[in-house]
Amino acid sequence: MKTLVLKNSDEVAKKAASILLQQIKNKPQSNLGLATGQTMIPIYKELCLLINNKKLNLSKIKTFNVDEYHTLPITDKNSYHYYMNNLLFKHININPSNIFFPQSLKPSNYDKLIKKAGGIDMMILGIGSNGHIAFNEPGCSIKSNTRIVKLAESTKKSNSVFFPNGKIPLKAVSVGIKTILKSKKIILIATTKNKAEIISKTLKAKPSPAIPASYLKRHKKVLFLLDSDAASLI
């Protein structure tokens, strides 16, 4: 496992986008695992710029989002479909039939689909302040596959700002820890002081269900890409 600390979230966004760009250049038929959340916003903005500047051909790229709210209409502004389309997909020349989300089919079929596509070449992940990755909440098993999950109380609380009508989704469909660990390369990205405590705990912990992100230590090619705020307690 490697840790790279950069000055601020702009530097992190540039680095993450350039790593993704290199992956696409090296393997134009790459399968990418993609996360959502505030952390990823500057990264997708930067990635759009790079892809469009270099006029990259994305016709063979497949994307597999790591999670989506269960039963939330995909047209809802808080859905991860909406987020991804708005921030990335509509700005690049990706083939819409190569874009996949876990809730559009039976959860167990998502892992089969990923396997059939040849596995995830590179997955980018954020981290929740309780240590969740995708929507694998504390208590999840290292052997978990893609499935419907109940959101932790703390996650619902952090998400409540996005659902002022009070209709906060209680469940999500998330790739499992097993799905994540099968990826060839993984980058966990954390920025801001809000993530400092959980990053410090994750880096100190042994892999355990208490902090799902700690399971990433079981993988050989993981990079923790942090800004100095997120790294301030390590």
Ligand code: GLP
């Ligand atoms: C969300 C998503 C995750 C994301 C994480 C961190 O709830 N399910 O995929 O990585 O929590 O989000 P943020 O970057 O907004 O802190």
